[in-house]
Amino acid sequence: MYRENNKIKFTLKDGVLYTECFPKTIMTLEDGKESTRISAEMVNYKPLPLLCDLTNVISMSQECRKHFSGPEHASTFSKAALIVTGDISRLIGNFFLGFNKPLKPTKLFSNKEEALKWLKE
Amino acid sequence: MRLNSSTNKSVETKETPSEYPNLIFDPETDKRLNDILDMIGNVAALDFSKTLIPSKKNDMIDAVSLGLNMLSEELSSSVVEKSKLDSVNKKLEKFACTTAHDLKSPLASIIGFVSLLEATLKPEQGSEIEEYLNYLKKTTEQMRSLIQGILEYSKTDTELIKKEIIDLNEIFEDVINSDQISEHATLKISNKLPIVFFNKPTLIQVIRNLLTNAIKHSDKETCEIVVESKTDDSHFQIRISDNGPGLALEDQKRIFEWLNKNDDYSKKDSHGIGLATVKNILDTFGEHIWVESVLGKGSTFCFTIKK
Numbered sequence: 076m077y078r079e080n081n082k083i084k085f086t087l088k089d090g091v092l093y094t095e096c097f098p099k100t101i102m103t104l105e106d107g108k109e110s111t112r113i114s115a116e117m118v119n120y121k122p123l124p125l126l127c128d129l130t131n132v133i134s135m136s137q138e139c140r141k142h143f144s145g146p147e148h149a150s151t152f153s154k155a156a157l158i159v160t161g162d163i164s165r166l167i168g169n170f171f172l173g174f175n176k177p178l179k180p181t182k183l184f185s186n187k188e189e190a191l192k193w194l195k196e
Numbered sequence: 197m198r199l200n201s202s203t204n205k206s207v208e209t210k211e212t213p214s215e216y217p218n219l220i221f222d223p224e225t226d227k228r229l230n231d232i233l234d235m236i237g238n239v240a241a242l243d244f245s246k247t248l249i250p251s252k253k254n255d256m257i258d259a260v261s262l263g264l265n266m267l268s269e270e271l272s273s274s275v276v277e278k279s280k281l282d283s284v285n286k287k288l289e290k291f292a293c294t295t296a297h298d299l300k301s302p303l304a305s306i307i308g309f310v311s312l313l314e315a316t317l318k319p320e321q322g323s324e325i326e327e328y329l330n331y332l333k334k335t336t337e338q339m340r341s342l343i344q345g346i347l348e349y350s351k352t353d354t355e356l357i358k359k360e361i362i363d364l365n366e367i368f369e370d371v372i373n374s375d376q377i378s379e380h381a382t383l384k385i386s387n388k389l390p391i392v393f394f395n396k397p398t399l400i401q402v403i404r405n406l407l408t409n410a411i412k413h414s415d416k417e418t419c420e421i422v423v424e425s426k427t428d429d430s431h432f433q434i435r436i437s438d439n440g441p442g443l444a445l446e447d448q449k450r451i452f453e454w455l456n457k458n459d460d461y462s463k464k465d466s467h468g469i470g471l472a473t474v475k476n477i478l479d480t481f482g483e484h485i486w487v488e489s490v491l492g493k494g495s496t497f498c499f500t501i502k503k
Contacts, residue, residue, distance in 0.1 A: 086248070133254060133258075134250070137269040137270065161330075162256060162259035162260055165256070166259055166262060166263045166266070167262075167266075170270070
């Protein structure tokens with residue numbers, strides 16, 4: 076199953092939800108809420124492992140980070156692997172884990188295979 | 197001649213000598229770095245109004261700018277939250293103190309009437325009336341002690357100005373005698389305690405609270421207290437150890453909070469004020485207090501006094 080909006084591509088495959096932003100994406104609170112809505116619809120309101128590639132994100136607002144760490148978004152995933160391959164995405168990922176403290180198990184990875192392995196543990 | 201940081205080649209320049217003679221950047225990079233320095237200065241001054249505008253280059257400087265923006269936002273939220281919390285705490289403390297003050301006089305009347313009732317009824321020993329009267333007396337005494345504790349806590353900010361030279365050995369001796377500590381515990385002072393410069397009434401309050409705390413929470417047939425002092429270049433450290441039940445790590449973190457009550461505390465008729473008052477006094481003087489404890493193996497309350 077595949078969907079996309081103007082900022083994010085969503086793919087549901089083998090029981091894992093993959094999300095990936097288009098290049099140079101700036102994420103706002105509205106984008107975060109839209110992402111949660113689409114994710115919830117795709118997983119049919121039952122939380123699944125999430126592999127979220129932050130590589131193309133160049134900025135994420137504080138409200139958006141807060142939203143992604145809150146209960147509404149947590150209802151869409153069971154655990155989340157964040158792919159961070161550049162300085163900016165790694166920074167966003169570290170802020171997200173450090174300051175926003177997501178409610179479900181969340182880890183940063185630079186490698187998709189390792190991330191998938193952890194998600195399926 | 198200076199070294200270009202990006203190429204490591206020496207270049208000729210006619211610019212005014214900069215603060216960092218070994219680093220030369222193009223004017224745009226120079227401006228971006230200066231903006232970052234300004235931003236760091238603003239954040240250090242707790243001014244979170246500035247935001248860095250990243251260039252479209254998506255380079256390391258943009259990453260640093262983005263990081264600073266996010267750090268500034270998060271710090272700003274934390275500072276606002278802390279300030280709200282401080283304000284709520286102050287209001288709560290003020291409310292508790294006002295209430296305690298207002299309750300003092302009606303409680304004195306109740307205590308008086310209970311005594312009058314006892315004198316009038318002259319209950320037989322072991323009778324139900326005696327049992328009820330004893331329960332009333334015990335409850336009113338607990339309430340009096342709670343009110344006294346709240347009022348003492350509120351006094352600590354305003355009455356600490358006068359300091360004097362105090363022999364800690366004498367202070368301990370005074371508290372041990374006046375509070376009849378030896379009736380409830382064996383107390384050993386293991387080395388000669390120092391002479392300190394502090395506010396005497398509040399230091400007595402600190403020592404009295406710590407000794408009473410050890411006795412109140414003792415779970416042994418004999419409560420054993422050991423007092424010792426240590427010293428470093430700048431501070432004396434006073435350590436009061438007991439053979440009580442000890443504290444779990446989580447309780448060690450909360451033990452000095454105002455109105456803190458863990459299970460053990462509520463069992464022991466404690467109000468969660470004594471240790472908060474001690475911490476409040478020591479904080480006001482810029483001193484520190486902490487507890488070292490292993491569950492089941494007793495606790496050591498340590499506090500500092502500047503030399």
